[in-house]
Amino acid sequence: MSLKLPIYLDNNATTPVDPRVLEAMLPYFTEKFGNASSRNHPFGWVAEEAVDYAREKIAKLIGADPKEIIFTSGATEADNLALKGVFEMYASKGNHIITCTTEHKAVLDTCKHIEKLGGQVTYLPVQADGLVDLVELEKAITDKTILIAIMYGNNEIGVIQPVQEISKIARKHGVLFFSDATQAVGKVPVDVNKDGIDLMAFSAHKMYGPKGVGALYVRRKSPRVKVTAQMDGGGHERGMRSGTMNVPAIVGFGKAAEICQYEMEDEAKRLSTMRNRLEHSLLELEEAYVNGNIEHRLPHVCNISFKYVEGEGLMMGFNKDIAVSSGSACTSASLEPSYVLKALGLGDDLAHSSLRFGLGRFTTDEQIDYTIKAIKNTVLKLREMSPLWEMYKEGIDLNSIEWAHH
Amino acid sequence: MAYSEKVIDHYQNPKNVGTLDKSKTNVGTGLVGAPECGDVMRLQIEVDETSGIIRDAKFKTFGCGSAIASSSLATEWLKGKTVNQAMEIDNMDIVEELNLPPVKIHCSVLAEDAIKAAINDYRLKNGMEVLELDEKKH
Numbered sequence: 001m002s003l004k005l006p007i008y009l010d011n012n013a014t015t016p017v018d019p020r021v022l023e024a025m026l027p028y029f030t031e032k033f034g035n036a037s038s039r040n041h042p043f044g045w046v047a048e049e050a051v052d053y054a055r056e057k058i059a060k061l062i063g064a065d066p067k068e069i070i071f072t073s074g075a076t077e078a079d080n081l082a083l084k085g086v087f088e089m090y091a092s093k094g095n096h097i098i099t100c101t102t103e104h105k106a107v108l109d110t111c112k113h114i115e116k117l118g119g120q121v122t123y124l125p126v127q128a129d130g131l132v133d134l135v136e137l138e139k140a141i142t143d144k145t146i147l148i149a150i151m152y153g154n155n156e157i158g159v160i161q162p163v164q165e166i167s168k169i170a171r172k173h174g175v176l177f178f179s180d181a182t183q184a185v186g187k188v189p190v191d192v193n194k195d196g197i198d199l200m201a202f203s204a205h206k207m208y209g210p211k212g213v214g215a216l217y218v219r220r221k222s223p224r225v226k227v228t229a230q231m232d233g234g235g236h237e238r239g240m241r242s243g244t245m246n247v248p249a250i251v252g253f254g255k256a257a258e259i260c261q262y263e264m265e266d267e268a269k270r271l272s273t274m275r276n277r278l279e280h281s282l283l284e285l286e287e288a289y290v291n292g293n294i295e296h297r298l299p300h301v302c303n304i305s306f307k308y309v310e311g312e313g314l315m316m317g318f319n320k321d322i323a324v325s326s327g328s329a330c331t332s333a334s335l336e337p338s339y340v341l342k343a344l345g346l347g348d349d350l351a352h353s354s355l356r357f358g359l360g361r362f363t364t365d366e367q368i369d370y371t372i373k374a375i376k377n378t379v380l381k382l383r384e385m386s387p388l389w390e391m392y393k394e395g396i397d398l399n400s401i402e403w404a405h406h
Numbered sequence: 407m408a409y410s411e412k413v414i415d416h417y418q419n420p421k422n423v424g425t426l427d428k429s430k431t432n433v434g435t436g437l438v439g440a441p442e443c444g445d446v447m448r449l450q451i452e453v454d455e456t457s458g459i460i461r462d463a464k465f466k467t468f469g470c471g472s473a474i475a476s477s478s479l480a481t482e483w484l485k486g487k488t489v490n491q492a493m494e495i496d497n498m499d500i501v502e503e504l505n506l507p508p509v510k511i512h513c514s515v516l517a518e519d520a521i522k523a524a525i526n527d528y529r530l531k532n533g534m535e536v537l538e539l540d541e542k543k544h
Contacts, residue, residue, distance in 0.1 A: 310444050312470040316409065316417055337444065348442035385423050385474065387448035387466040388441060403440030404519075 007367045010323045011206075011360030012155050012183060012301060017252065018208040018361065024255040025210065028248035036245040037236065047247045054254020058215060061257040062181075062200065063191035070216045070237045071250055075182040076106040078201030078216035081241060082178045083110045085227025086147050086199070087119055090176075094144035098175075100124040100132050101343040102159075103151050107180055111149070120144065128345050129293035130159035134169065141173045152181035152190065152200075156327065156340040156356055157292030158301025160184065167196025176225060182206055182214075186260035187298055188268060192217055198225050204249065208361055209256030213249035216241075263361075271359045272299035274368050278357060279304065281372040285379055287392070291341055291354060300359040303327070303341075305350040308389040309382045311337075314355065317378030322371050327354035349388075349398070409471055410505035416475035421482050424464040426450040434528025436520040445469030445513065447477045449520035451484055451492070453528055458488045465520075472510040476500050476517035484521065489528065493537070495521055 008016070028050060036051045038044025052066070059066040072078045087097065099111055101123050111121045122140045126132055132150060141148075148170045153160045163179055170177035178199040184190050185200075186207030192200060203214035218240065219225045226240075233242030279302045282288055287307035306314065311326030327338030336342075337351035346354075355375070359368075383389040391398060409417070428435045432453045439446040445468060452462040463481035467474045479500055484492050500506070500514035519539070526536050 308468060310469050310473075312444070313417075313468075313474060316414075316471040348444075352441070352444040385420060385466055386468045387437065387446055388468045390425065390466060398441060401437075403442070403446075404438055 003366050003370055005321045007322045007371060009357050009359060009363065009367070009371060010325050011363075012158075012356065012358035013325060014205050014211065015208045015360050016362065017205075017210055018256060018259060020259060021209055021252045021255045025248045025252040028251050032247075034247075036247055037234065047245070050251050050254075051245055051247060054250045054257075057254040057258040057261070061190075061261050062185060062202075062217060063193050064217050065220060067238070068192075068217050068220050070218055070240050071245060071253075072214045072216055072241055073212055073246075074205070074214035075104075075180065075201045075203035076214075078203075078214050079104070079106040079180055080110050081216050081227055081230050082199045082201055083107065083114060083147070083149060084230050085240070086176060086178065086225075087114050087117070088228035089226050090146040094142075094146045096120040096122070096142055096144040097147045097149060098122045098124060098137065098140050098145060099149040100126055100151075102126050102130060102154055102156075102340045103149065104155055104180055104182070107149055107151070126343050130154060130157050130291075130340075130344055131293055131296065132161055132166070134162065134165050137166065138169050138173075141169075141175060145173065145175050147176045147178055149178045149180070152179045152184035153188070153298045153301075154292070154340065155183050156338060157303045157344070158183070158298035159292040160188065160296045160298060162296070163195045163197065170198075171196060176223075183298060183301075186257065186264060187300060189264070192219070198223065199227070204253035204256055207256050207260050210249045210252040213246050213253045215253070267361060268299040271363065274363060274365065275300055275302055275357070275359050278302065278359075278368050278372060282306075282375060285376060288379075289350070291344060291346065301357065303354055303356045305341075305346070305354040306379045307350060307353055308386045308392055309379055310352050311354055313382060314353070314375075314378055317382065318371075318374040322374055325356040325358070327351050327356065412504050413471055413475040413506070416478040416504070417471040420465075420474060420478040422462075422464050422478065422485075423466060425466065426452050426462065426464050431531050432528070434524040434526070434531065436523025436525075436527060438519045438523055439469070439473075439516050441468065445473045445516060447473065447516050447520040449477060449480060449517070449524045451489075451524045451528060453489060458490075460484050460487055460489065460492060469513065469516075470510075472504070472506055472513040473516060475504050476506070476513045477520065479503060480517045480521055489525055492521060492525060
């Protein structure tokens with residue numbers, strides 16, 4: 001089979017819709033177009049039935065009850081609803097939220113907004129491997145703490161947080177636990193009961209479903225959790241999220257969840273084998289380092305720094321053929337490299353030299369072979385061009401140089 | 407971001423990558439930028455002592471494609487110019503030649519800084535007064 005270019009290895013950004021998902025969705029755009037809230041005619045009934053079926057499949061994937069699934073426009077909205085909704089609903093209990101510095105911006109920026117509304121937020125640092133320190137987490141809890149918001153799997157480095165331990169700490173102190181599991185659901189087994197999660201955000205387009213639909217899981221018993229709606233209107237989704245149901249997208253989300261349920265285990269094995277092969281081959285290069293904990297990690301992700309080569313320049317060597325993501329942003333608007341990598345304690349130089357690989361359902365061994373070759377060649381070529389590499393090879397300590405910061 | 411064809415060409419076929427002997431009195435070296443900022447340029451000139459003409463120029467750059475292209479282009483322009491003519495190279499000439507978008511203008515500024523730093527190093531080595539650099543673009 002001939003290799004088709006470009007190769008997509010940015011599945012943490014988004015995934016393609018699985019053809020089986022698309023097929024399930026199509027009738028709901030045309031002949032089954034009804035509004036799921038139209039209770040008094042067959043068009044509405046058909047749509048409602050489809051939504052119910054999807055809700056069941058999605059709930060099953062995460063070990064929840066269908067009634068605990070609140071559909072949203074995506075994970076960003078679910079993050080907003082969880083954080084703002086809990087902050088508002090539990091205002092009489094307290095105003096303190098604990099999160100960590102490597103969270104997605106949808107969580108961090110929402111927390112910043114909550115601070116402006118009078119909330120107190122603790123941003124826990126992470127350890128060098130990207131995991132939160134459980135002792136520090138417990139120490140941060142006060143009598144005003146209402147919520148712990150720690151993500152399941154990190155989008156940049158793939159590190160999986162110790163959610164079960166975190167939930168035990170949360171339970172012990174009577175604090176709710178919210179997890180953004182956007183990168184984890186459908187990739188690794190997530191069970192809201194085993195994991196002790198009270199609220200959980202996730203999204204269809206990271207698991208081979210369509211963009212524009214996501215969900216917030218909201219626990220209904222022990223404890224019964226409530227969030228204040230952030231979108232007012234017709235009282236859809238048990239009053240927590242008004243707005244006409246995006247029926248075709250929800251149907252696709254349900255189908256995507258159903259497929260993940262059956263295929264996740266084999267897929268994870270296949271992807272981690274390929275990911276490891278990619279990683280081992282790239283680590284044959286001198287001065288290449290994996291970022292984040294490699295044991296507690298999503299099976300399809302790896303993040304590697306190639307020292308003395310700048311990430312954006314590196315990507316340019318192959319980005320017509322291979323789609324990956326870099327922790328470096330070389331624009332005058334944002335010279336800051338990835339805040340996640342910096343939170344691990346990486347120097348700016350290493351953070352600027354990183355690439356993130358996100359393998360997916362449609363990644364093949366041939367694609368990995370091609371990628372290994374292309375990236376190795378480009379790293380070697382750019383190092384020949386890099387003054388920092390030359391200095392390193394001459395044994396000059398780069399920290400001893402007085403750089404002109406501009 | 408889509409790169410211009412000229413940037414891509416310089417990136418794929420960089421001109422004058424390499425190192426000149428910095429211990430020579432007729433070689434000036436400029437090292438600008440910082441690893442933390444994501445770009446470091448080293449630009450070197452070798453000056454013909456009798457004519458004052460730059461007879462060779464080399465660069466090495468750690469940075470994005472635009473930074474590599476800016477320094478590659480700078481070395482091309484430097485060769486054959488006198489040191490005084492080289493001082494006239496303006497970053498906006500580089501921006502224009504490479505069609506750099508606004509977010510990449512700092513790459514051209516860095517290249518201009520590197521040229522001036524190399525010239526100043528040469529002047530210092532040869533007992534000439536160090537020229538004040540124009541800092542307004544930073």
